[in-house]
Amino acid sequence: MRNISLSKNRRRARRTGLLLGTVGTLAFGSALAAQETLVVGRSMDVNSLDPSRAFCDTCQVYLTAVYEPLLTLGEDNKTLVPKLATTWENNDTFTEFTFNLNPDAVFSDGSPVEASDVVWTFERLRNLKGSPSFLMDGTQSIEAVDTHTVKIIVEAPNSEFLNKVSAPYTGIMNAEAAMAGGALADESAATADGAEGWFLENSVGSGPFVLTNYAPEDELRLTANSAYYGTAPGFGEVVITQIQDSVSQAQALETGSIDIAMQIDADTAKNMNNPDVVTEIVPSFNFVYFAFMPGSEAMKGKLTPPVREALTYAVDYDGMIEFTVGGNGNKIAAPIPNGFPGTANLMPRSQDVEKAKSMLADAGLGDGFTMEAVYPNDNVYGVDLNIMMQKLQQDFAQVGVDVTLKPVTYPVWREDMANGRADLTAVYYAPDYYGSGQYAAYFGMTEGSTWVSRAGYKSPETVVNAKEGEIYAAALAASGDAADAKYEELAKELMADNVIIPLVSPNLVLAHRSDIQGVRYSACCNLPLAEISRK
Structure with a gap:
């Protein structure tokens, strides 16, 4: 860590006296909080608890509670x-x-948060090559100017960089502690870092909570950070417990087994008449989509651009919203959320079965063909992916395409995606920050992108769209209306790819016991646990 550990240890020792001076206040606040446990029910989609590898909705909730980024989103979900x-x-x-750091900030072990920790965290995020590594793409240098000042230079203009460092995956780690657990930040990190298992049992953040226990597909348990330098959270303990479906979550909420249910659908919410339960339906920036996999072994030469376009006309988009969320959602044109830069003038897709049949016939597939859809067996944002895919199966059947449904666990799905073992899939996306660039990076059909690797598999040429990289670069070099115009141009290219097809942007149901307050939807962080308390 560039010879900074000794000086950091000396500063830690000096700070110990300050911590001892405030320990009475901290202990008092923690004692009050420790009387309460907040229980949150959701289907847990955890892929990792390593901040540089994690990439999921539950991960956002966890990382925001345990780690802190340089910036975050305000309650309007737009302002940094x-x-x-x-x-x-x-x-x-x-x-x-x-960036100028808060000199009072400390990690959960009491050691100060310093610029060197920011440098190490960001270098590890960039070099580990995990799912969230795109957040550090293009960084040329990350420098600790002094103990509390960080300067970052990027290779090309990036008007979204400030938004990127508000993402929960950029939460700053205690570099010294993480390295002791086997974490690496240099260029060998992608192959030599051995800390992922360690992070399942340890946390090294500066946030209001620390990790206590994680049991896959069971629970994620957090405890209030007794060394937290900010306002103490309202609960001494938070338990995120695995409850798979909307109905089960509603039942647990009504019986008082949980305090918050994160994935109750609107139809279920309408049938809840318990005076001890509060439900509120709010718009979200989340969306659920299906994706074609033209590079799969079975689809090579078959899912051509005209065929993909034809199949998009087979989909009953209006009926899909009614079928999946009972009308409590919105159509979404491109894989960029409604309300994000560049989306204001986009026209959503519409169904035209006869056009779909005609285009398939022109492509020599008038007699139809067979596809296998592999997707997570999950309920997300109130959308049961099984129900959604059954509806898509029905829609494709109208044009002679027979879809076999294969719901699987997340580990199996990730493996199948990595090995080209699906012709069609479905999943979801929630923003990591406010900004359209993340969708260009993730969904863009540019060389080496996540979805080129998945959809193209060993035949990336079946999906690559070189124009998107150029448009994305121009958007990042602009700001305001000029950037919006470029993101609109990019969104139209993403639609023309006909690979990622958004189906519904569901409204969210905020459901909690009536004695719980502070529950809100965050575009970057999902559910900010530290803001929640009991009346």
Whole structure:
């Protein structure tokens, strides 16, 4: 860690006296909080608890509670507000960014949060090559100017970089503690880092909670951080417990077994008449989509651009919203959420069965063909993926395409995606920050992107769209209306790819016991646990 560990240890020792001076206040606050446990029910989709590898909805909730990014989103879900950085600035070309850290910030072991920890965290995020590594793409240098100042230079203009460092996956880690657990940040990290298992049992953040226990497909248990330098959370313990479906979550909420249910659908919510339960339906930036896999062994030469376009006309988009969420959702044109830059003027897709049949006939597939759909067996945002795919199966059957449904667990799904063992899939996406660039990076058909690797598999040429990289770069070099115009152009290219097809942006049901307050939807962080308390 560039010879900083000794000086950091000396500063930790000096800080010990300060911590002892405030321990009475901390203990008092923790004692009050420790009387309460918050229980949250949801279907857990955890792929990792390593901040540089995690990439899921439950991960967002966990990371936001345990780690802190430099910036975060305000309650309007658009405005950036301070977190570990108290102030920040950038140059006019969006290539240099400077952050000034809160000098009072400490990790859960009491050691100070320093610029060197930020440098190490961001370098590890970039070099590990995990799912969230795109957040550090294009960083040229990450420098600790002094103990509490970080300067980052990017290779090309990036007007979204400040938004990127508000993502929960950029939460700052205690570098010294993480390295002791086997974590690496240098260029060998992608192959030599051995800390993923360690992070399942340990946390090294500065957030209001620390990890106590994780049991896959069972529970994720957090305890209030007694060394937290900010406002103490309202609960001494938080338990996120595995409850698979909407009805089961509703039953647990009504009986008082849980305090918050995160995935109750609108239809179930309508039937809840318990005075001890509060439900509120709010719009979200989340969406559920299906995706074609033209590079799969069975689809090579078959899922051509005209065939993909034809199949998009087979889908009953309006009926899909009614079928999946009882009308409590919205159509979404491109794989960029409604309300994000570039989406205001987009026209959603519509069904035209006769056009679909005609285009399939022109492609020599008038007699239809068979596809296998592999997707997670899950309920997300109130959408049961099985029900959604049954509806899609019916729609495709109208044009002679027979779809076999194969719901699987998340580990099996990830393995199948990595090995080209699906012709069709379905999954979901929630924003990591407010900004359309993340969708270009994730869904864009640019060389080496996540979905080129998945959908193209060993034949990336079946899906690559070189124009999207150029448009994305132009969007990042612009700001305001000019950036919006470029993101609109990009969104139209993503639609023309006909690979990622959004089906519904569900409204969210915020459901909790009536004595719980502070529950809200966050576009970056899903459910900010530290804001929740009991009346």
